[in-house]
Amino acid sequence: MGVLINPGNEAFAVLNRSSYVDKTGVIKLINQTLETRHMLSCLCLPSGFGKSSIAKMLAAYYDRSCDSHSLFNDKKIAESDDYEEKLNKYNVLYVDMNYFAYAKENSSWDSYSELIRDSLAAEFLGDCSSKRKERFESVEDNIEREMINVVERSDRKFVVIIDGWDVALRGASIYESDVKEDLCLANTWFDSATFTSKAVAGVVLTGALPFRKDVFPLLKLEEKSPVSVPLFKEYSLAQPGPFAEYFGFNEEDVRKLAGDQNVDELKRKYGGYAVENVGTVYNPASTLRALEEGRLDAFWAEPYSSSATADFIANCDDRLDETVAYLLGGASVDVKTLELPHWFKGKPDSEAEAEEFLALMIYLGYLTYDAKSRTAKVPNEEVKRELRRVFNLARFDR
Numbered sequence: 001m002g003v004l005i006n007p008g009n010e011a012f013a014v015l016n017r018s019s020y021v022d023k024t025g026v027i028k029l030i031n032q033t034l035e036t037r038h039m040l041s042c043l044c045l046p047s048g049f050g051k052s053s054i055a056k057m058l059a060a061y062y063d064r065s066c067d068s069h070s071l072f073n074d075k076k077i078a079e080s081d082d083y084e085e086k087l088n089k090y091n092v093l094y095v096d097m098n099y100f101a102y103a104k105e106n107s108s109w110d111s112y113s114e115l116i117r118d119s120l121a122a123e124f125l126g127d128c129s130s131k132r133k134e135r136f137e138s139v140e141d142n143i144e145r146e147m148i149n150v151v152e153r154s155d156r157k158f159v160v161i162i163d164g165w166d167v168a169l170r171g172a173s174i175y176e177s178d179v180k181e182d183l184c185l186a187n188t189w190f191d192s193a194t195f196t197s198k199a200v201a202g203v204v205l206t207g208a209l210p211f212r213k214d215v216f217p218l219l220k221l222e223e224k225s226p227v228s229v230p231l232f233k234e235y236s237l238a239q240p241g242p243f244a245e246y247f248g249f250n251e252e253d254v255r256k257l258a259g260d261q262n263v264d265e266l267k268r269k270y271g272g273y274a275v276e277n278v279g280t281v282y283n284p285a286s287t288l289r290a291l292e293e294g295r296l297d298a299f300w301a302e303p304y305s306s307s308a309t310a311d312f313i314a315n316c317d318d319r320l321d322e323t324v325a326y327l328l329g330g331a332s333v334d335v336k337t338l339e340l341p342h343w344f345k346g347k348p349d350s351e352a353e354a355e356e357f358l359a360l361m362i363y364l365g366y367l368t369y370d371a372k373s374r375t376a377k378v379p380n381e382e383v384k385r386e387l388r389r390v391f392n393l394a395r396f397d398r
Contacts, residue, residue, distance in 0.1 A: 002123050004116075005150070007094045009060035009068045015053055016071055019288055021253050023246045024077035026054055027061050031086050033233075034159070034202040040190055042165075042205040044236040046365025047302035048285030049248055051206035055094070055163035058204055062090040062159045090159045090201055091150055097167035112168045113185040117143050144188060144195045157201035160189065166207035183229060191230040203232075208305065209340070209363055210234040238338055238362050238369040240275055248273060248281035257291055269296050272379030273368045283365075286382055298382045305364040306390050312357055313394035323354050324391050327367070328384060332375040338362065 033039050045051050060068050061077070068088055072078055095116060104115050124146050151157055168182055190196055190203050205211060211232040235243045254263050254271075266287060273281040286299040313320050326333060336355045340363070358376055361367040366387050368379040378384045 004093060004095060004120055004123055006063050006065035006092050007059060008063060009066045009071060011056040012060035012068075013071060015056060019257060019292070021249060021257070021284070022075050023050070023054070024057065024061075024072065024075040026243065026246045027058065027077045028080045028082075029242050029246075030058060030202060030204060031080070031082050034086070035157070038233055039200070039202040040230055040232040041203065042207070042211045042232040042234045043243065044207060044210050044234055044363060045247060046208055046237070046283075046363070047305060048283045048300055049237070049365070050284050051208075052096075052163050055096075055161050055204070055206050058159070058161055059092050059094045061087060063092045064088050064090055064154065064156055089156060091154060091156050093147075093158050093160045095160075095162045097162060097164040101167045111181040113181040116185070120146075144199070148195070148199050151199045158199055159201055160203045162203075162205050164207055165205040165211070166209045169209075186230055205232065208302075208365075210236070236363065237273055237275055237281070237365075238371065240278075244275050244278050247275060247278075249284045249287055250278055250281055254282055254287060257287070261291070265296055266290060267380075269381050270300075273365075274370050274379075276371045283380075283382070298385045300365075300382045300386060302364075305366070306386070306393075309361065309364065309366065309387075310390045310394040312360060313391060320354055320357055321391075323357070324387070327376075327378050328388055328391070330377070332370070332373075332377040333358065335359070335362070335369060335374050335376045338369070 030041060033041060043051065043054060060066070060071055066088060072083070072087065077083055097112070100112055100115055100119075104112060120143050124143075147158065188195060189200065211229070211234065233241075235241045235247075237247055240247050249257075251263075254266060258266065266282065267280065270286040270290065271280050271282040273283070275281045283300055289299045290296055313324065323333060335358050338359050340356065340359050358367065362369045362376055366378065366383055367376040369376050378387060
């Protein structure tokens with residue numbers, strides 16, 4: 001087992017030892033995409049909705065370096081026809097972008113692409129202290145060849161899992177050249193006739209934001225040097241598709257966890273997210289913490305979401321003040337589009353409008369979207385408290 005390549009199943013085993021709510025149906029849906037033209041999936045969920053839990057679960061299921069029967073035999077996925085066929089049958093490349101964000105901040109690496117390539121080269125070589133620099137550079141320049149070698153030796157393709165893909169957009173300073181390097185790596189791995197078809201069975205990205213060409217990388221690239229972006233199928237709370245029942249905790253999940261406790265206050269505090277064909281959904285992280293600690297408090301907080309939202313409000317005109325005040329009052333507002341604007345780190349350009357702000361707030365979890373009425377509102381008391389804090393911060397910064 002390695003760190004990036006075939007990391008094993010212990011991370012999911014830790015989750016499984018606690019109050020784990022069975023969402024392994026996600027695996028069945030991803031199984032259906034492997035080695036098809038729909039092999040690129042992006043799961044867009046707000047803070048606290050289990051993005052990392054899904055990533056760890058998928059890694060444990062596919063990783064050929066371990067035996068995960070004991071973790072999944074009692075789960076819903078075990079009822080699937082292809083359960084045994086795909087269990088521990090793939091190589092896994094697992095990239096935790098939160099780890100790389102910390103490493104990049106405390107290093108001299110110019111881009112995430114360079115950092116990931118160097119880390120993979122070190123993993124292929126093992127302990128590099130006794131290796132010649134030339135050998136390291138040779139492997140670094142041929143990462144794709146090394147990955148193809150792994151596939152050929154094992155006769156197993158890679159399932160690539162990148163947890164928190166959009167963390168790469170949250171650094172203190174991101175330059176267009178860095179973004180282009182990262183996009184080039186994405187193209188090489190996920191949209192290359194010479195590599196993808198030979199080495200990759202499927203790709204799953206998790207993050208708060210989608211991977212569409214019109215919003216990545218939340219900054220306008222010059223048209224004279226366009227960068228292609230792989231086409232991912234995106235699923236979110238607003239547009240969950242077949243993943244609807246696996247995003248967040250539904251009423252049944254919460255009642256099982258709460259036992260004899262009254263769930264009305266939990267719903268008022270942490271529920272209220274409307275997911276099509278499911279009904280009310282709760283924030284999993286906040287709900288679990290409230291039950292474990294025996295107190296109803298405001299647990300939902302995510303620094304990037306708060307900063308991006310405050311920046312957007314501070315840089316827009318006063319029209320947003322009225323919109324936010326309306327939302328804080330408990331009202332619903334019409335949503336014209338779920339398309340995100342071309343802005344960077346929450347700072348809108350001159351064309352940004354309130355509609356773009358609403359789309360951002362839906363993806364970040366500040367608002368819940370009703371697909372039937374095409375309206376949005378603040379879902380619960382926990383989020384309302386955080387939105388009020390962010391709103392006051394934005395007005396202070398003006």
